[in-house]
Every structure is written in C-alpha cells, then in structure tokens.
Amino acid sequence: xxxxxxRGAESEAVKLHDRSVREAVEKxxxxxxxxxxxxxxxxxxxxxxxxxxxxxxxxxxxxDCYAQLSERDLADIRFAQEQVRNFAQHQRDxxxxxxxxxxxxxxxxxxxxxxxxxxxxxPGGKYPLLASAHMSIITxxxxxxxxxxxxxxxxxxxxxxxxxxxxxMAGADEIYCLGGIQAVAAMALGTESxxxxxxxxxxxxxxxxxxxxxxxxxxxxxxFAGPTETLVxxxxxxxxxxxxxxxxGQAEHGPDSPAVLLTTSAALARETMAEIDRLLDILxxxxxxxxxxxxxxxxxxxEDKDELLKIANDLAxxxxxxxxxxxxxxxxxxxxxxxxFLGPRTNVAYGDKVIGTNHTLPxxxxxxxxxxxxxxxxxxxxTYQRVLTDEAxxxxxxxxxxxxxxxxFSGHGEQANIRVRRYGHRDVPYAGIPE
Numbered sequence: 001x002x003x004x005x006x007r008g009a010e011s012e013a014v015k016l017h018d019r020s021v022r023e024a025v026e027k028x029x030x031x032x033x034x035x036x037x038x039x040x041x042x043x044x045x046x047x048x049x050x051x052x053x054x055x056x057x058x059x060x061x062x063x064d065c066y067a068q069l070s071e072r073d074l075a076d077i078r079f080a081q082e083q084v085r086n087f088a089q090h091q092r093d094x095x096x097x098x099x100x101x102x103x104x105x106x107x108x109x110x111x112x113x114x115x116x117x118x119x120x121x122x123p124g125g126k127y128p129l130l131a132s133a134h135m136s137i138i139t140x141x142x143x144x145x146x147x148x149x150x151x152x153x154x155x156x157x158x159x160x161x162x163x164x165x166x167x168x169m170a171g172a173d174e175i176y177c178l179g180g181i182q183a184v185a186a187m188a189l190g191t192e193s194x195x196x197x198x199x200x201x202x203x204x205x206x207x208x209x210x211x212x213x214x215x216x217x218x219x220x221x222x223x224f225a226g227p228t229e230t231l232v233x234x235x236x237x238x239x240x241x242x243x244x245x246x247x248x249g250q251a252e253h254g255p256d257s258p259a260v261l262l263t264t265s266a267a268l269a270r271e272t273m274a275e276i277d278r279l280l281d282i283l284x285x286x287x288x289x290x291x292x293x294x295x296x297x298x299x300x301x302x303e304d305k306d307e308l309l310k311i312a313n314d315l316a317x318x319x320x321x322x323x324x325x326x327x328x329x330x331x332x333x334x335x336x337x338x339x340x341f342l343g344p345r346t347n348v349a350y351g352d353k354v355i356g357t358n359h360t361l362p363x364x365x366x367x368x369x370x371x372x373x374x375x376x377x378x379x380x381x382x383t384y385q386r387v388l389t390d391e392a393x394x395x396x397x398x399x400x401x402x403x404x405x406x407x408x409f410s411g412h413g414e415q416a417n418i419r420v421r422r423y424g425h426r427d428v429p430y431a432g433i434p435e
Contacts, residue, residue, distance in 0.1 A: 002307055005269050005299040008258060018206075025210045028181045029189075036191035043182040050154045050177065054193060057159060057175045062168050065161035077130065077166055083356035084134040088142040092375045105392030112379045114144035115220065117195070119187030120172070121202035122152040124179070128160035131353045135360050135373060136202045137170035143378035148172050149187055149197055153179020180204075181211045188215045201373055203228075203360050206256065222373045226363045228253040229338075230348055231260045231317040233308065233330065238323045238344055240271030244279055246321055246347055247272070247297070248289045255291035260298040260315065264308055269299050309333055316367040319348045336367045394424025398434040405433045 031039045045051045066074070099109035120136035123129050133150065140148050150172040152163045159177045167175050176194070178186060184204070190196030200212055201222040209226035230250035234243050247259040263269050276293060280286045302308035309330070312320065316336035324330070327342040334340070338361030341348055352359045360373035387393045397416040404413035410431040417428045428434050 001303060002311060003266075003301045005266075005273065005301060006297060008260075008296040008298045018210075021206050021210050022214075025181055025207060025214055029185050029211065029214060032182060032185040032191070033189050037193050040178065040182045040186050040191060043180070044178060047182070048154050048179050049157055052177070055176045055178050056193070057164060057177060061159065062164055062175065065159065065164040065168075068161040069165055073162065074165070077134075077162070077169060080131065080354045081134045081138055081166070081170060083354060084138045084358070085142060087356035088139045088358075088375050092142050095376060095379065103392060103395070105387060105389035106396065107386040107388060108383065109385075110381050110383045112381055114140075114146070114378050115198045115380065116145070117147040117149065117197040118145045118199045118201060118378060119184070119197035119219075120148060120150045120167075121184050121187070121200065121204055121208060122150065122163060122167075123202075123204050123208070124152045124155055124160055124163050128155045128163050130160070130162040130166035131359060132202055133163060133166035133170050133172075135358045137167060137172050139358060139373060139375055140201070140378050141171045143375040145378050147174075147197070149174045149176070149194070151176045151178040151183035151187060153177070153183070181207050184208055184211045184215065188219045199378065201360065201377065205254065209363075222360060222377050223362045223370050224364060224366050225318075225360050225373075228257040229260075229318040229363050230258070231262060231312065231315055231320045231337075232323065233262045233312060233320060234265075234268060234272075234323040235263060235325060236265040236268050237325045238268070240268060240273075240275040241279075242323065242344060243268065243272040244275035248276060248279055248283060248293065250319065250348055251289040251292040251297065252283070252285040253288075253292070255288055256296060257292045258296040258298070258317075259293060260300065260317070262300045262302060262308060262311055262315075264302050264304060266301045269301050273299055305329070312337075316362075316365040318361045318363045318367065319351070321346075321348055336365075338362045338367045338372050390423035393419045394426065397424065398426075401428070402433050 095112050097111045099107060101107050118140045122132035137148055137150060150167045154177050184200055186194050187197050188200055199220040203225040206226050209224055212221045213224060228250050232243050232246050243261055247261060251257055251259040261269060261272050280290050283289055300311060302311055312334055313336045318338040320337040321341040322330050323344045331340060331342060339351055339357060341351060351357050358373045362370050397420040400416035401413045414431060420426045420428050420434055426434055
C-alpha cells in the first residue's frame, strides 16, 4: 500500500479555483468578441501595463531586439532551433500520403494537409520563455503552415528581446506583444487589426488553458496545456539532491505547478524532502517554488514497482523523469505521460529548452488520450476515394444499398441503386434493394 509522506492541494480547493477561472474567461471572451481591438487594448493595459495603438511589432522593433542580444545569445537560440527543427522534420518525414487499391477498381487514399493559419502563444509574464517559440513556430513551419501569428506578453513592460528574436528567427509571419486571454482570443476570434487563425497552440497558465478550452470548436487547439506538472520516479540508485533539484526546477514555473516524487525508497523520499528544504533557502526563484511545493508538492512511497506503475499511470503527468536502475522498464510499460526523460543524465529542462523534443505537453490527465505538440497536430489527414470501373461501382453499390436499407435510409440507398442500374445493368426498383 502506497504511503503519502506529503499531499498536495485538496480537490475541492482546486475545483473552486477552476470555477473562478472559467467564469473570468467567459466574460473576457464575450467582451473581446463584442468590442475587438478596444477590449484587447484595455485588457493589455490592465494586466500587462502595456498601452499601444498597434500591438504588432514593426520590423524596426524586431531589429532593435536583435541588437540587444549578444552573438553568443543568438548562437544559442540558433542551436536550440536547429535541434527542434531537425526532430520535427524527422517526424514530418514519417507521415506519408497513401493511395491503395483495396478492391479491383476501388482506390482509397489520404493526404496530410497543413492548416492554413496557426496562432502560437508563448507565456512570458514571469520569465521570458523564448523556448516556446521554437516549439510552436518551427513545428508549424515544418508542417507547412502558410501563415503563423505569434503572441507573447511583455516582460518588464516591453517586448522581451529574446522572445521576439526567437519568434522572428523561427519564422513567424506576424509578431504581437500580447499576453493572456486577450492574446489567444484575438488570434482565435479576430479583431479589426488581427485576422483570425484556424488553430491555437502553445502553453500557458490556467487562464490561457481555459480560454483555449472555451474557444475549441471555433478553432482547433493542440491540447490543454495548463500549469506545468512534473513527476520524478526514482529509486535508491540516485540521491535526494538530484531529485530535489529536478522537482524544484519545475516548481519554479509558477505557484500552481505540481511537483511529485514517486519512489519505492522511503529513505530517498525523506532525504529528498530534506534537500528541498535546504535548496529553498538558496534558490533565487524560491518565492515561487516554495508556494508551488507547499501547495501542490507530493511525496509518495510505493510498495513495489507494480504499484509505482499504477500510480504513475493514474497521475498521467506532463513530465515524467525516470531515475531508476532500469528506466526502460517504464518506457515499455507506462502508458499515460506527456514526455519521458529516461535516466539521470537527462532532465525536464533539456526537453523544455534545447534537446529537440517538443515541450508543449498535455496536463491535468490529458495524457490519457493525447501526446504533446508535434507536426501532426498541424496536419489534417483527409481521405479521398476513386472508383475506376463499372464493375467496381456496381459491386460496392449492391452492398451499400442493402446496408442502407437496414438503417432505413432510402435516399442513401438510391445513391447506390442508380449506379447499380447504370453501371451494373441491374433492374433495381426505386428505393428497393438488389436481390
């Protein structure tokens, strides 16, 4: 039986928070739909303290952002983007259009068609998260999206140079300094100055995630990517300092970011908790990480690896870092996760920033039914069919007519019957079936 040495927030408190977020988002979306640019501007002033006539960045502003970065900064961004582009291209190359003859004279196929326009959102109010630009824009570009709109909030009251450069270097067609609900709503709904997109992608806080949820249907979305979640699965082959460092490294994302240690070693669990207390005294971002760990952090000691596996699948966390003697056992047996980080030599920060896999991943148990952002999210796999011979049309038509009759769809049946008569030279009564 598993033992919780530390539990996170009670579910009722979380539900109450969810309800308040939902209601706030509903009001803001309705206001932007009604008043467009005026509402976006008011919200930007209110939440981001940024007042502009036009929130789209000019080429001069983009050039100024480049000038504020060193050559080393630019080289590092290029390196990270090369890794993301390389992996995304391999993913794209794995997706093939197909065309097969399934019966003599019957040809079926599908084409992978990119969406026409994508809106990419990048969080950046607390930290200038330029890595999100690589993950969304480059992935969309590799998929073949023609128009890419990107939004990131201001940092310290102005466009964050590193984020702007990353967006531009990745290939964004329109770059806006907009954050939060107003950014995703403007891209999805459109305003007087921003044409709407077909799809929204990118991570964000609880308000951004809820806005995407409410906008889904009007536009497509990648997934529900809310506050960062991290699960560290470890045994006594590693030490508490390593586990604590990796938990706090993600807890600093925000005060609502769950970080959980799952282990079969009670000694490691206690050592990790002690190390977290020690590191919170020296971590520069401890103010945020302490809130997150205090409210949402958990430490779970499982009885054995089978119980550990069950708990991990039930949690279905976004990031799962595995530091055990046999990490491949979880790779082969675990089903519900956003991304796996196998062994102590890798970690979630590598995936977040530079290694090449995408860091926009499912949260809040969405890993039960979806993976993370990748080129396939920007592609519509659309089917087509072709019947080449009279004989094939008549053959399929006979089956179709009888199956339609079983359902009572006589109009559907006649679509088949008319072809049985013309191409099969059969005498089928109107709204009847071929005998």
